Amino acid sequence: MAEQQTVGVGLISVGWMGKVHSRAYANIPVFYPELGIKPRLVIAADTAEDRAEYAVDVLGYEKGTTDYHEVLDHPDVDVVSICAPNFLHAQIAQDAAAAGKAFWLEKPAGRSAEETQAISDAADRAGVVSAVGFNYRNAPAIEYARQLVADGKLGRITNVRGAFFADYSADPRGALSWRFVRDLAGSGVLGDLMGHLIDLTHYVVGPVQEVTAATSTVYSERPELPMGSGTHFAIVENGDMKPVENEDYASMIVRYAQPDSSDSGSPVIGTLEASRVANGPRASYGVEVYGTEGSFRWDFERMNELQLALNTAPHVGYTTVMAGAEFGDFSVFQPGAGTPMGYDDLKTIEAKKFLLAFLGQDSQHADIKDGLSANRVVSAAEKSAESGSWQKVDQVSNTSAQGKGGKLPCKNF
Ligand SMILES: NC(=O)c1ccc[n+]([C@@H]2O[C@H](COP(=O)([O-])OP(=O)(O)OC[C@H]3O[C@@H](n4cnc5c(N)ncnc54)[C@H](O)[C@@H]3O)[C@@H](O)[C@H]2O)c1
Structure with missing residues (x-):
């Protein structure tokens, strides 16, 4: 068995995607045991109280709250899933970056290119890892x-x-x-x-x-x-x-x-x-x-x-x-x-x-x-x-789609 590394997970919003992210973290030791990554579901937030309770009772988070700031302030949280409706993405993702937390943000990142630029700048400034939910x-x-x-x-x-x-x-x-x-x-x-x-x-x-x-x-x-x-x-x-x-x-x-x-x-x-x-x-x-x-x-x-x-x-x-x-x-x-x-x-x-x-x-x-x-x-x-x-379309450099080192996926580009 690989040596286990615990990663503290915080979740913001327990709707459809919040549940899917939670199951995905829980699946990591099951499907990828050789990685030795053990996600610990620390705290979940949703303004709907019954959903915050569901996160604890069913999904297995240690704590539920109605205030997402509690997730970002929690010292045991290393990474945050942001599964809120789109209008909250820019604020929460920038707050997460400022708190030094890596974040996995659902798509679309911001409501506009300007909002997404602000999130990207905040992640760069803070040097935190980001992910966006392009699952296909x-x-x-x-x-x-x-x-x-x-x-x-x-x-x-x-x-x-x-x-x-x-x-x-x-x-x-x-x-x-x-x-x-x-x-x-x-x-x-x-x-x-x-x-x-x-x-x-x-x-x-x-x-x-x-x-x-x-x-x-x-x-x-x-x-x-x-x-x-x-x-x-x-x-x-x-x-x-x-x-x-x-x-x-x-x-x-x-x-x-x-x-x-x-x-x-x-x-x-x-x-x-x-x-x-x-x-x-x-x-x-x-x-x-x-x-x-x-x-x-x-x-x-x-x-x-x-x-x-x-x-x-x-x-x-x-x-x-x-x-x-x-x-x-x-x-x-x-x-x-x-x-x-x-x-x-x-x-x-x-x-x-x-x-x-x-x-x-x-x-x-x-x-x-x-x-x-x-x-x-x-x-x-x-x-x-x-x-x-x-x-x-203004081009973005260093995307993962282009293979960060500048190598484009398609040979004839
Ligand atoms: N990658 C995909 O295939 C995929 C699929 C569905 C949704 N999404 C994205 O996921 C995000 C969420 O979508 P959904 O379908 O799960 O929405 P949903 O409506 O099912 O859930 C949203 C949740 O956010 C909660 N919420 C609202 N305000 C909040 C606040 N201030 N703090 C904390 N929680 C708050 C709501 O109570 C609700 O439980 C959206 O950005 C959507 O575009 C992605």
Whole structure:
């Protein structure tokens, strides 16, 4: 048995994500015993008293509180998970950095690129490790596909297609949670789902440099759901109708960094869409990358599968490959292909990467620079949707998606 190193964990907000983070920490000694990391669940905060109590009674925290400052002030807390609604992220993350605590912040980092910049600056100033909850890049099939792209197995990358389509608000009686209120959430589906897709393509292909976008709000009002109750999947009968203040659907055309070794010099174009009101897809979060010698398709609804076309003669098309031992961390969770991993496992991998980074080991995890990079694309998309024109995206250096040392994931960038 490896020597055990205890890491004190504080949690801020015990909603859906707070519970998922807590399970992820608890899973670390189970799935990664060789690391010798033993998370100790020290204290959890939620303004909803019943949720703070749940953290103690069910999740196993030693203490619950309704004041998040108590989490940051606690001397036994080394790392903090920030799973609060978006409007609290910037303040709490900056407070965490000032308290010298490493933080794992849920996406989108800030409500705007400016807020995320402030968080990033605070983390830099304090020299604390950060992580941002871009879990889909942890899927073993994505790690495998990323490597194929980096090794040039798809040839020169030509174009990218992605659609993150959810139905959590497809029903007009779907709750108006904090996600639909601009002051509380920032953008709508752009920050909520498109940010994930942007990060995924940054991770696999490279940075978006320019964007044009269009957005729409399909339902202009919804029944209100009080903060700290239910989830954003809730259906509210005969509720108080309040206005929806941000977009339900967004589409973008993007240009990725210009390939420097390409014969044609033509840019890599992406078409990316996101919806929270799609009828049909449940959580169909898909990405496709096409190259001159092959392509892949992946969808979270079938996250253990990869559709691959490699060096195929014309008319052969895709082969479905099931994630197995040679795919990322798959074998940590299941002994063989065909027995699927699930959403929580992606968060367990994320917790491992965060804790390794906290302990000083490079883990190529998504951090606040990746959060800033995605946020800048979202901000540019919002400007484009308003003005109707293409918008340049200010580039962020040293993101983990680019492989911190400046090595870009895709060979032809
Ligand atoms: N990575 C992902 O796949 C993913 C999925 C869902 C949510 N998220 C993100 O996670 C965050 C939380 O989302 P959620 O779905 O868990 O929300 P939620 O509404 O389920 O939970 C939010 C919790 O925050 C609490 N809260 C409100 N004000 C607080 C305060 N001042 N101090 C402490 N707690 C407070 C509420 O009482 C509630 O329990 C959001 O930023 C969201 O975008 C990420």
